[in-house]
Amino acid sequence: MSDTQAPFLTIIPADGDAVASGAASAQAGAVPLTNIFDFDRARLERFFEEELGEKKFRAHQVMKWIHHRYVTDFAEMTDLGKALRSKLEARAVVHAPQVIFEKKSNDDTQKWLLGMDAKNAIETVYIPDKGRGTLCVSSQVGCALNCSFCSTGAQGFNRNLSTAEIIGQVWVAARALGNVPHQQRRLTNVVMMGMGEPLANFDNVVRAMSIMRDDLGYGLANKRVTLSTAGMVPQIDRLAQESDVSLAVSLHAPFDELRTQLMPINKKYPLAELMDACVRYALRKKGESVTFEYTLMKGVNDQPEHARALVALMKDFDRRVQMKDAAKINLIPFNPFPGTQFRRPDDVTIRSFQKLLNNAGMIAPVRRTRGDDIDAACGQLKGQVADRTRRSATIRKRQESQGGVRAG
Numbered sequence: 346m347s348d349t350q351a352p353f354l355t356i357i358p359a360d361g362d363a364v365a366s367g368a369a370s371a372q373a374g375a376v377p378l379t380n381i382f383d384f385d386r387a388r389l390e391r392f393f394e395e396e397l398g399e400k401k402f403r404a405h406q407v408m409k410w411i412h413h414r415y416v417t418d419f420a421e422m423t424d425l426g427k428a429l430r431s432k433l434e435a436r437a438v439v440h441a442p443q444v445i446f447e448k449k450s451n452d453d454t455q456k457w458l459l460g461m462d463a464k465n466a467i468e469t470v471y472i473p474d475k476g477r478g479t480l481c482v483s484s485q486v487g488c489a490l491n492c493s494f495c496s497t498g499a500q501g502f503n504r505n506l507s508t509a510e511i512i513g514q515v516w517v518a519a520r521a522l523g524n525v526p527h528q529q530r531r532l533t534n535v536v537m538m539g540m541g542e543p544l545a546n547f548d549n550v551v552r553a554m555s556i557m558r559d560d561l562g563y564g565l566a567n568k569r570v571t572l573s574t575a576g577m578v579p580q581i582d583r584l585a586q587e588s589d590v591s592l593a594v595s596l597h598a599p600f601d602e603l604r605t606q607l608m609p610i611n612k613k614y615p616l617a618e619l620m621d622a623c624v625r626y627a628l629r630k631k632g633e634s635v636t637f638e639y640t641l642m643k644g645v646n647d648q649p650e651h652a653r654a655l656v657a658l659m660k661d662f663d664r665r666v667q668m669k670d671a672a673k674i675n676l677i678p679f680n681p682f683p684g685t686q687f688r689r690p691d692d693v694t695i696r697s698f699q700k701l702l703n704n705a706g707m708i709a710p711v712r713r714t715r716g717d718d719i720d721a722a723c724g725q726l727k728g729q730v731a732d733r734t735r736r737s738a739t740i741r742k743r744q745e746s747q748g749g750v751r752a753g
């Protein structure tokens with residue numbers, strides 16, 4: 346199978362409207378155009394050499410036009426010869442996700458709703474802070490992992506995003522922010538923490554993260570790109586082999602029974618296996634830490650016994666990695682969303698939980714809620730998901746039959 350027919354590509358029919366990924370979905374008779382956004386440097390070089398009969402450095406020029414200057418029209422890429430520009434126009438396109446709307450919060454957090462196809466849209470959020478700007482990027486339309494406290498999980502799952510649709514989120518935000526890689530950086534960090542489980546869409550996510558870290562892409566240092574997983578153990582090991590980014594793990598409970606209730610994936614990969622994989626990931630490189638995300642939910646996982654068990658788990662991780670503070674904890678007060686049974690603990694409970702961790706010598710910042718007024722806070726991302734799993738409909742039905750939402 347040639348690159349232009351490979352199933353991971355977003356195929357754009359000649360009229361320019363995006364359709365679902367896969368050669369089979371190209372309109373009958375239309376010439377499928379390759380979306381250049383689907384290519385990292387290695388694949389774009391191959392495309393130029395093998396498909397266009399051009400030199401590698403031409404691929405580098407095109408990457409700079411797209412990711413540094415935000416130019417998507419080949420005709421404007423003036424350092425390419427006319428013949429090459431015509432060749433590119435006949436074979437390829439640079440197609441970014443469509444911006445449906447853009448909202449800015451009172452605290453300068455920004456959110457984009459991006460159309461991925463006729464029925465699905467995802468949300469991308471930019472969070473500026475002192476000296477840094479973090480973009481939270483989605484990897485799937487919906488999520489199949491079904492975590493009980495998650496608004497994305499409640500919507501069910503439709504499909505993986507292509508590389509183009511993942512890096513396209515970075516491109517849309519970077520362009521809107523006036524980001525100039527290597528010069529005027531507004532975008533300093535990317536976290537793969539939006540909709541979806543990134544390791545369930547491994548190849549496309551790894552390829553997009555390679556563009557984020559490439560000097561011809563967004564030039565972000567490895568440690569400034571973070572992948573957050575619910576705990577897909579074999580894929581954590583694969584990530585250690587194939588990419589070099591920071592790892593964050595959604596932990597949310599220090600006991601297997603509770604974690605399985607909150608995150609069904611824990612049944613398949615229980616805590617002991619997950620922590621083993623995290624240790625292997627940290628040990629692949631000297632001085633590497635792993636971040637553990639812990640969402641505090643009222644009366645569920647916010648009690649002193651949870652804090653003590655969490656300390657034991659983290660201390661054991663530090664001991665095995667042989668590094669103090671190898672385990673970093675982020676405490677995230679739960680952000681309620683319509684229909685959820687979970688509640689946010691009060692401030693006193695949050696502070697006591699944090700104090701217990703601090704007294705055990707652990708740094709455990711409480712993440713500030715950002716973008717609340719535009720529903721861009723952590724765990725509130727929704728988008729629009731044409732749910733092929735029918736999970737959202739099942740949840741709605743259950744709530745109706747229970748006569749509304751159970752209070753936490």
Ligand code: SF4
Nearest residue numbers: 488492495498541575
């Ligand atoms: S918390 Fe993450 S893995 Fe779990 S359902 Fe939500 S998006 Fe999926």
